[in-house]
Structure formats: C-alpha cells, structure tokens
Amino acid sequence: MDVMTGAAAAASGGLAGSPGEPIPALVLEGVSKSYGGVVAADSLRLEAALGELLTLIGPSGCGKSTTLRLVAGLERPDEGTIRIAGEVVSGHRQWQPPERRRVGLVFQDHALFPHLSVGNNVAFGLDKHSRADRTARVGEVLDMVRLSHLAARFPHELSGGEQQRVALARALAPKPAVVLLDEPFSGLDENLRAQVRADTVAVLRETGTTAMLVTHDQTEALSVGDRVVVMRNGVIEQADTPQQVFESPATRFVASFMGDADFLPAHVRDALLTCEIGVVSTVPGWGHCDVDVDVVLRPHEVAIAVDPSSPARVVAVEYHGAFVLHTVMLGSGQTLRSWQPHSVRHPIDTRVAVTVVPGITPTLLVGDEAVTSPPPPRP
Amino acid sequence: MTQPVVLDRGTKQPARPRLGTGSGRPAWSLLILVIAILVATPVLAVVVDGLTQADATNLPRGIGAMVLTTLVLMIGVGVGTLVIGCGLAWLVTAYRFPLRDILVWLLVLPLAMPAYILGFVFLSTFDVAGPVQTGLRSVFGAEVWFPEVRSLPGAIVVMSLTLYPYVYLLTRAALAEQAPETYDAARTLGAGRSRAFRRVLLPLARPSLAAGLALVMMETLTDFATVQYFNVQTVSVGVYLVWKGTFNFHSATQLSVLVLMFAVAVLAGERLMRGRARYHQKGGRGQGLQQERLTGWRGWGATSLCVAALGAGFVVPVAQLLIWAIGDAISDPAGVWDPRFADYLANSLVVALIAAAACVMLSLLMGHGLRMGGGRFVRAAAQLTTFGYAVPGAVVGIGVLLAFASLDSALRAIGVEGGTGLLVTGSVLGILYAYVVRFLAPAYQAVDASFSKVSPTMTLSAMSLGAKPIRILRRVHLPLVRPGVAVALVLVMIDAVKELPIVLMLRPIGFTTVSVWVYQLANENFWQRAALPALVIVAVAVVPVFFLFRQVQLVDTHRTVD
Numbered sequence: 001m002d003v004m005t006g007a008a009a010a011a012s013g014g015l016a017g018s019p020g021e022p023i024p025a026l027v028l029e030g031v032s033k034s035y036g037g038v039v040a041a042d043s044l045r046l047e048a049a050l051g052e053l054l055t056l057i058g059p060s061g062c063g064k065s066t067t068l069r070l071v072a073g074l075e076r077p078d079e080g081t082i083r084i085a086g087e088v089v090s091g092h093r094q095w096q097p098p099e100r101r102r103v104g105l106v107f108q109d110h111a112l113f114p115h116l117s118v119g120n121n122v123a124f125g126l127d128k129h130s131r132a133d134r135t136a137r138v139g140e141v142l143d144m145v146r147l148s149h150l151a152a153r154f155p156h157e158l159s160g161g162e163q164q165r166v167a168l169a170r171a172l173a174p175k176p177a178v179v180l181l182d183e184p185f186s187g188l189d190e191n192l193r194a195q196v197r198a199d200t201v202a203v204l205r206e207t208g209t210t211a212m213l214v215t216h217d218q219t220e221a222l223s224v225g226d227r228v229v230v231m232r233n234g235v236i237e238q239a240d241t242p243q244q245v246f247e248s249p250a251t252r253f254v255a256s257f258m259g260d261a262d263f264l265p266a267h268v269r270d271a272l273l274t275c276e277i278g279v280v281s282t283v284p285g286w287g288h289c290d291v292d293v294d295v296v297l298r299p300h301e302v303a304i305a306v307d308p309s310s311p312a313r314v315v316a317v318e319y320h321g322a323f324v325l326h327t328v329m330l331g332s333g334q335t336l337r338s339w340q341p342h343s344v345r346h347p348i349d350t351r352v353a354v355t356v357v358p359g360i361t362p363t364l365l366v367g368d369e370a371v372t373s374p375p376p377p378r379p
Numbered sequence: 380m381t382q383p384v385v386l387d388r389g390t391k392q393p394a395r396p397r398l399g400t401g402s403g404r405p406a407w408s409l410l411i412l413v414i415a416i417l418v419a420t421p422v423l424a425v426v427v428d429g430l431t432q433a434d435a436t437n438l439p440r441g442i443g444a445m446v447l448t449t450l451v452l453m454i455g456v457g458v459g460t461l462v463i464g465c466g467l468a469w470l471v472t473a474y475r476f477p478l479r480d481i482l483v484w485l486l487v488l489p490l491a492m493p494a495y496i497l498g499f500v501f502l503s504t505f506d507v508a509g510p511v512q513t514g515l516r517s518v519f520g521a522e523v524w525f526p527e528v529r530s531l532p533g534a535i536v537v538m539s540l541t542l543y544p545y546v547y548l549l550t551r552a553a554l555a556e557q558a559p560e561t562y563d564a565a566r567t568l569g570a571g572r573s574r575a576f577r578r579v580l581l582p583l584a585r586p587s588l589a590a591g592l593a594l595v596m597m598e599t600l601t602d603f604a605t606v607q608y609f610n611v612q613t614v615s616v617g618v619y620l621v622w623k624g625t626f627n628f629h630s631a632t633q634l635s636v637l638v639l640m641f642a643v644a645v646l647a648g649e650r651l652m653r654g655r656a657r658y659h660q661k662g663g664r665g666q667g668l669q670q671e672r673l674t675g676w677r678g679w680g681a682t683s684l685c686v687a688a689l690g691a692g693f694v695v696p697v698a699q700l701l702i703w704a705i706g707d708a709i710s711d712p713a714g715v716w717d718p719r720f721a722d723y724l725a726n727s728l729v730v731a732l733i734a735a736a737a738c739v740m741l742s743l744l745m746g747h748g749l750r751m752g753g754g755r756f757v758r759a760a761a762q763l764t765t766f767g768y769a770v771p772g773a774v775v776g777i778g779v780l781l782a783f784a785s786l787d788s789a790l791r792a793i794g795v796e797g798g799t800g801l802l803v804t805g806s807v808l809g810i811l812y813a814y815v816v817r818f819l820a821p822a823y824q825a826v827d828a829s830f831s832k833v834s835p836t837m838t839l840s841a842m843s844l845g846a847k848p849i850r851i852l853r854r855v856h857l858p859l860v861r862p863g864v865a866v867a868l869v870l871v872m873i874d875a876v877k878e879l880p881i882v883l884m885l886r887p888i889g890f891t892t893v894s895v896w897v898y899q900l901a902n903e904n905f906w907q908r909a910a911l912p913a914l915v916i917v918a919v920a921v922v923p924v925f926f927l928f929r930q931v932q933l934v935d936t937h938r939t940v941d
Contacts, residue, residue, distance in 0.1 A: 074839060097404075098842035105843040111836035115858040124854070125844030167840075174845060 023086040025050050025210035026071065026178045031080030031090075033066055034234075040066040042234040043080065048178065051208040053201070054239075055225030057215055059257070063234040064214050068180050071212065072105055073098035085177035104171030104179040108187045110163045112155035118142070118166050119151035125174040141169040144203055160188050161196045168200055172207060179204070181213040185220070197224065218258055222246060230254045252368040255296045262302075262336045263365070266295040268374075273364070276330050277312075277354045281361060286374040293371065296363040297356065302338035304328060306346065307353035314350045328354055404848060407748035408757045414741050415760035418816050421778025422639070422770055428781055429636035432629045441612070442634075449600070449613040449641060451531060452538075456599045457592050459539025463688055464546025464591065469576065470685065472554050475670045476678040482685040484928045489692030490544040491920040493877050495604030496913045498537050499901035500696040502528060502608055534609035540692040542598055546591040553587035554580055572671070589652035596645045600638070601771040603880040604898050614638045618773040619880055628781060635774040642769045697917065703910035719891070720912065727892040730807065731875035734814035738822035738871045739864055741815065745823060746830040746860065747852045750838045761823070768820030772813070776884035779813045809885040817881070818874050822867035829863025830856070869922055876919050 026048040033041040040063045048054050056064040069075040071082060073089065073096060081091035084103065089096040105111075112121050119138050126134045142148045145165040155163055164184060171179050184200065185193045201224055204211050215221050221228050222242040229239040230253075238250035249255035252263065266275035271287045273280045275295055283289075304314075304326060311331030318325040323339045326346060330336065336354060346352060356362065363370050470476075471483045489497075505511050505528045515523045526532070561583065565575040581588075606613050612620075614637050622631040673681050745761045767775065833856065841851045857864075879894050886895070893912045900909035 072839070072843060074842075098839070099845045099847055101843070103843050105836075105840055107834075107836040107840065109834055109836055111834055111840040113837065113841075113855060113859075124841065124846070127850070128845070170840075170844065176843075 022050050024048060024083075025052070025085055026212070027081075027083040028067075028071070029081045029083075031067075031070060031077045031082060032234075033070060033075060033077050039063075039234045041070060041077070044234075044236055046229065046236060046239060048210050048212060050210055052210055053204060053224065053226045054212045054229055055215055055221040055227075056212060056229045056231065057218065057221040057258075058231035058237075060216070062231040064229075064231050065182065066234070067231070068182055068212065068214050071178070072103050072180055073101050102174070102177040104174070104176035106164075106167045106171050106179065106181040106184045108183045110155075110167040110187075112163055112166055112170070114155050116154075117151065118147065118153050118155070118158070121155065121166060122151075122170045122173050124170065137173055141173045144172070144207065145169045145199070161192050161199075164188065164196050165199065168203060172203070172209065177210065179209050179211045181211060183214055183216065186216070222258070228258075230258060232257075247363075248370065248372070249296065249363055250370050252294070252296075252365050252370075255363060255365075255370075260299050260337060262297050262299075262334075263294045264297060264334060264336070266293050266364070267291070268293055268364070273362070276332055276334065277336075277356070280356050283364070283374075289374045291366070291375055294365040296365065296370075297336060299325060299337040299339045301357050301360045301362065302328075302336050303355045303357050304338050304340070304346070304352040305355075306350060308351045310351045310353045312352055312354050314346045314348050314352060317345060317348060319345075326352075328352060330354065404748075404751045404753075407751040407848060408753045411745050411748045411753065411757050412760050414745060415763045418764045418767055418819055421775055421782050421813070421816055422767065423778075424781040424785065425632045425635045425774060425778040426639065428628060429632035429634075432633060442617075442637075445612050445614050445617050446637070448531065448611055449615075452534060452606070452611060452613060453596045453599050453641070453645075455531070455535035456538045456542060457596055459535055460543040460546045460595045461588070461592065463539060463543040464548075465550050465581075465588070467543070467685060467688060468547050468550035468554065470681055472551060473572065473576065473670060474673045474681060476673040476681040478682050478685075482682070482689065485689055486547060486685060487544045487924055487928065488689060488921075489541050491917055491924045492541050492693050492696060493916060493920060494538050494541045494598075494602055495608070495879070495898065495901070496700075496917060497541050497692070497696050498534070498605040498608045499906060499909065499913075500699050501533070501537050503904075503906045504699070505533075529608070529610045531609070531611050534606055534611045537605060537609070538599055538602065540688070542595045543688070543692070545594045545598075546588065549587040549591035550584055553584035586653040589649045592652075593645050593649035596648075597642065597769055600641050600645065603772060604901075608901065614641065615771040615773050615880075618771075618777060619884060622773075622777060622780075622884065628777070628784070631777045632781065635777050638771055638774050642771070646769060697914070700910040700914050700917070703907040704914060707907040707910060720893075720896075723891050723893050723896050723912070724915065726890060727876050727894065728872075730810060730814070730892065731872040734811050734818060734875045735822070735868045735871035737811065737815050738819050739826065739867045741819060742823040742826035742867060743852070743857070743860070743864065746826050747848070747856050750830065750835070750851075750856065751848050765820035765823055767816040768818070770817065772817060772878055772880040773884065775813045775817050776881045779809050779816070779885060782812075783809060806885065806887055807890065810882055813881045813885060814871075814875050814878065817878070818871045821870040821874065825867040825870060826860055826863040829860035829866075833859045866926070869926075873919055873923055877916060 024047045026046075028044045028046040031041055031044040032039070042063075044063075044067060046054075046067075056067060058064050066075060070077050070090070071084075076095065077090055082089050083091075084101055087096075088094050089101045113124065116124065119142070122138045122141055123134050126137055129137065138151070139148060142151055145168060147162060147165055147169065150158065150162065150166075155166065158166065167184075168179075181200075185197050188196055197220065203209075213224060215224075222245070225242060227239055228242050228245045230237045230245060232253050238245055238254045240248075240250070245254060245258055249258060249261075255261040255263075264275045264277070266273055266280065267290075268274075268283050268286050269290045271283050271285070271289075273283050273293075273295065280295060304312075312328050314326055315329045315335065316327040318327075319342075322342050324342055324345050326338045326340055328336050328338060338354075340346075365371070366375065467486055471479055471486070503509055505525075507525075507528075512523075512525050515525065561579060562575055565579040566572075570578060600613070600615060602613070603616060603619065606616055614634060618631055618634045618638060621627070621634055625631075672678075741764075745764070749758060749761055770778075837855060837859070838851060841855045846854065876892075877894055879898055882890075882892050882895050883898075886892075893915055897909050897912045897916065900906075900912075
C-alpha cells in the first residue's frame, strides 16, 4: 500500500461530479496564476457545494486573495478552469468579465458608494430589474440585515457594523451564485467583530448562500467555515472540515499554522508510538512497521505533573486568564507546551513529568506530510 | 502653473489592490494609448525632425550666446528664488513677528503675477524714462549712473520675484511635514536652532527644494514675453523668432530639440538632487521646531523683509496697474472700453474653456481606463501624457504645426486638394490641440489625485454588481472625482488664459486673446493701455492662489497648534 498523504487525500476527495448530483456553486480545476516568477496560485482544485461556507486562510502572500480575485474575475488565470453555477467563467479561450459573473463581493473597507444612500447602494446591482421589483428586493435584503429603517441614510452616517451589513445586503441583492468576502471583519473593533460575524454568518445560512470568506484569523476560519481551506505558497495544503483541519492536519505547516503545535521525533514499532516522553499511543494497523516519524502535540494534549526525578523542567509560564501556558524543556532540549487550568501554576525550573492526555490519537508526520496509513514495510 | 497639484509631489500613494494584469479591457487600454499618442505626436515630431536634419547649418547664428544666456538665466533665477523662497520660509517657520500670521499666506500672492506683467511694470518704473531714473537725474544731474535695466540681471530679478513662491511653498510644506522628533533629537544632541535647521531640517527638505527649483527652472525656460522685454534671448524665444523669421521647420525643430534638452536636464537634475533619498516621515509626537518670538527692531525687520518681497512681487505692481488703468480711464473715458477688449476677452475665455473641458474629459477617460485594468505599459502611456507640461509653448507650437503639415501632405498624397488648410491660415483648432498637449498634465494630475482617493474596491464592487464600464464611469467614478474635475478645469483655464507663444504662433489672422493683447501693448510701451487687460489676467491668476491659501493655512495650523 502506498503512503497516502493527507494533502493528496483532501485534494482528490474534493472533486465530485457524477451526474444527478446538484451542480456545485463553484469549481476550480487546476487553476494557476503567477506574477513574474512568483507563483500565487498553483493548480488549485477546489469545489464549493451549494450553500456551503468555505473559509480561506493562510499566511500573507499565500495566494488566498489571488484565489478570490481569480474567482471574481479581477485576475485572469494562466491556466485552469473556473466554473460558477455550472457555467465556465474562465477557461481555455473563455472569459467572463466580473460584471457578467454571478459573484458578490464584500470587502474589508465595505466599499460602499459614499454618494449614494443605503437604499441606492443596495439597488445599484438591480438596474436591470423593473422599478417595482427593485424596490421590493431592496426592502427584502435590508430586512434580512435588519437595516430597513436606515435605507435613506448615507454610508458615512452608519457605524462600522452597519456599513458591513449594508455591504453584505448590496452583494446579496442581485442573488449571486457565490459571495466572496475579503477579510470582511478585520476592519471592525474587537468587541464588535464577534457580533457582526455571527450576524453575517446567520444571513448567509438563512439565504442558503454559497460563500468563500478570506481571513487571517485562525479562530474565525475554524468557527465559521463548513470547510477550511488552508493555503501556503499558492498551494492548497488542506481543504477539510474544521475538526479535520485541527485534529488531523494534513501537513506540518497546517498543524503549526492552525493552532499551536510542537513536534517531537518519535518511532512506531509493533503498533506502539514512542517518543522521548514515553509511549504516546497505539497505532492500530501499523503492526508490521518500524519507522521514524514526528508526532504533533498540541498544548491541550500535553499533561504535566510535578516529578522531582524527571529530566524535564518548566522554562516559561504565561498567564492567559482561563488557562496558563507552561513551556517545558525535555531532557533532549526539545520544548513542549501545555495548557493548564488557571489554578495550576508551576514555578520556573519545577521538574515535571510529561505525558499525553489519554484518548488522543496524535497526528504523525513523515517529512512534512501527515501519514494516515502505515508506510510499506522496509525491504 | 499647477500650484495645488505641486504640493502632491512626493507623497507616495499607498499600496492598494487593483485590477490585475490580463483582466483589462482592450478598448479602454487602447483609448489611453491613443490619447498618449495624440499628446506625444507634436513633441515626437519635433524631435524626429530636429534629429534627422544632420547638418548643423540650420541653427541660427549666435546660438552659443543663446544657450549661455538661457543657462545663466535659469541658474540666476534658481539661486534668486532659492534665497528668497527658502529665507522667507525659514523666517515664518522659525519665528513669530508682527503680522506673521497674515504674511505667511500673503507671501504666496506673487504667483498670481505673471512675470511678463511684472516685467513691464518693472521696466516702466526703472527704465531710462521711468520715474526712478528721472528722479535721480533731477537730483544728481544727467550723468548719474544707473545699471542697465533691460538686461539679463533685470530679467533674473523680475522672474525671481514672481517665481519664489514655488520654493517658499514646498520648503514650508517640507518643514511642516517633518516628524518633530527629528528636530528634537538634533536639539538633544546639542545642536542649536540654526545648526539643527542647517544640518537636519534643510537636508531633509532637499527633495522638496529640488521639486520647487525644478518648477522654477521649468517656468523660466518656458517664459516667452518677460525675456523679450529685457532683451534676453533664450532658446525658447529663439524657436519662435526663428520660425517667424524664416518659416523654416528644420531650424526651428533643431533649436526645439535644444530646448527639450534643457527641459530633460532640469528633470534629470531634480532626480539627481532628490537622490535616493526617500524622506517620508509620518506625523509622530514631539515638540519639533518651536517658534521664537522676535521683538523690537528685529521683529519689525522680519516683517519688512516679508513686506518687501510681497510689495515688489505683487502689491506695488498691482497698484501701478490700477493707477494706470484709472488714469487711462480718466484721460480717455471712451478709449477704456475698447470694443476689441470684450472681443479678446471672449476669445480668451472660450478657447480656455474648450481646452479645459477637453483636458478634463481626456483625464477622466484615462483615469477611468486605468481603473478598468491595463498593465504597466498602459500605465506608462498615461504617465507619458504629462510630459507636455515640461515642454515650452513655442516648442509645442512648432510641433503642432509640424504635425498639421505632415497631415496636410499626407492628405494631399491621397488626393485631397489643399490638405486640411490648417497650416496656411493657422487655426483655433491648432491652438486647442497645443493647449491639450501642454495642459493635460495639470488636469490629469488633479483628476488622478481624486481617483487615488477612490478605493479600488469601490470600482471592483461596482463591477461585481454587474455594472458595465460606462455605467461605472457615470454612476461611480464621475460623482466621486468631481473635486478633482473642478480643480482641473480651473487650473487649465488659468494656464490657457495666460498662455502666449502658442497663440502667437498658431492663431489665425485677426484672432487675438487678452494675453496677446497685453504682450503687444507692452511691447510697444503702451503701459497705460495694457494695464486693464493685465489686471484681468492677474485677477484670473489669483484664483488658484486661493487654493494655495487653504493649503498654507492647513500647514500653518498644523505647525502652530500647541
């Protein structure tokens, strides 16, 4: 059996298309784009089902904004095909300009037209409708975002959260096949953000809108998305449910980028995973193996207990309120981090025994890729 | 003059998302290219024609002296404006003295005084027949020595007095924009006020100084009438004289290439002086340069220095013009309202209005076209259209004539009898074309400045809402760049009303504008007659200076607020 990497599994698993299934709202097939010599998008394959909410995350320059711009038609891909609601909008010798794609855009700066009232902003995309239809639809979407009473106001008379909702209403008014949101909440105050985010997601869910949300906030990506798409260097590293991305990261990068993670060299023999802190877990099905791996340990999976005879000691303690983060240096010099309840606070240099919280099946890495099945036996 | 726009120099636009490469609209990109070609054609025609005539015999005699004169004039005016402009800027920035708060913005006023108007007032006052020399002779006898007024130094003085505000404005803006901590740091390191100014503030202001000086030198190079009053033969005037004297394209274009070399040298000099320095400091907290109060005779001394510059550059000449205009009206009441005056004024305004409308429309199309996509090449093409402003009017004039001549011969070649006929008679169309070539730059810069305040996400949102380019232009861009459009209209109109050599070269017989009229009357020493139209031009030119007042006051409050 071949080594099946998590990234490959995630990528190939995403592409369906058998007849009879509903047409996906958005499909990217082998889409690439480079600027000069820099590859911003490298054979992207991605599919968003009807009504699905994808979050796109990665470090700056990873290509998440480029992906959004490619879908919106603000960039022309070098190769690959993009389909929106079954229609090819970008492909070999095919090209639809942004105004002909059924794509709604919501920007961080909201980009409301300052010279138009809220109502006219929302009506902007409805110019092909009759006057009566237009008025009705404007009222409908403004109701949806609970801003009907502000239709006559101008954008500068609204709060940041209200502006954001108008931007969403405006994007939804022409009933787009997919709505793209480019870091829509990062311009808002910390305390306002959670509320606006909840409202936005609620509206998207209510209307059954397919949406792709670009963010740089890991918590946001995990909590909002049906699926999380993690990108790096123009490549989709993993596209999976939030649980999968967090609990079974496909690559070393995803593991460290989506939440805190430490890596320990480990070894699997006779279906037992052992590393410096001892036996971590059993690995069923790996009975015949004898391989070196890295084990991914997140701070909440690491338990510590005072043990004067242990070679490991606490080297740093950070108070985070509800939890206290302890950094522990093992005998080998490797460090691990461990979340402890706020009442637990071991002084620096305390000797501690380090174990893994029971019931955990940690992710194993060979090289930079996660392995989900045992490697072939050595010859 | 591009006063309000000038102040935008050096402010870097923030990085912003834009339409990507390859997503552009070919039609809009093509439109920008066509505009760029249209604007570049006359200048290119001059360069090509000038360079392909290999024999040097076409250059007029005395060319060496002409080049030397131009050089001395430009350097002289550069030094003059640097001393006056920088000195006054330091005075009003570092000190408090009587009337300082009013003088700080009044000192910009001489910009509204075209050099050719100050020139003839200056001549009438100081020349042999003027009141100063007459007075001296009556006191000291006929043998009293007085420097030759109609001379290179005379021209340098007059032009320095009208052009110093460029340096003054940019220096002040630079001093005000510097982060206060820089000055504080210098002071805590033991530098005194003037040492901190010389060693820290002034070097930091160098890019602005370079920009100011470049503007001054460009205006000097472009000047047409002032230098003629003072019998100073510069290369720009040479182009006009050679053309009017011989109607020989080749000698005119060769000389024009020489003028263009001066212009390029000024631009290159600015780059060089600016160096790799990118002194962009943002706000920051700190004390900065605190104003020191000058009291007693030192205070009034500072006041009188400012008043002297203001008086010589604006107040006294305006007063003199008023006296002449009123005197003329009293002595010859019927003659004041010369029926031709209304005619010329209408000519000036109509031509200026059409030129301004054309420039603004092209600027809008270019700004919008860039928003619709377009790559680096298209962007460069749009930038190319702003070079016309650095080309003196006489050269643009020759270029337009040359372009029309080629068009004529091309038309004749395909069998159109007599071609367009534009060349033979001269034409208002030619004047308008030359105006567009020369004044598209200030219009485009003003409109572009407004466009840069419109977030690209606005354009992208409009697109994603299904709006086609034309609808975006009409419903989104046009309403949002309206302020820039207004500024552009005003700037081009004013420049067009003042413009002289282009009209002189390209006008049809019997077509006269106010500026040409002033020039002709002054040239024939009809000072009184010239006074009223001159005042009209000054009044028109004051308009953009009011834009500047606001700018100066902003800078000033920013600095003096405690």
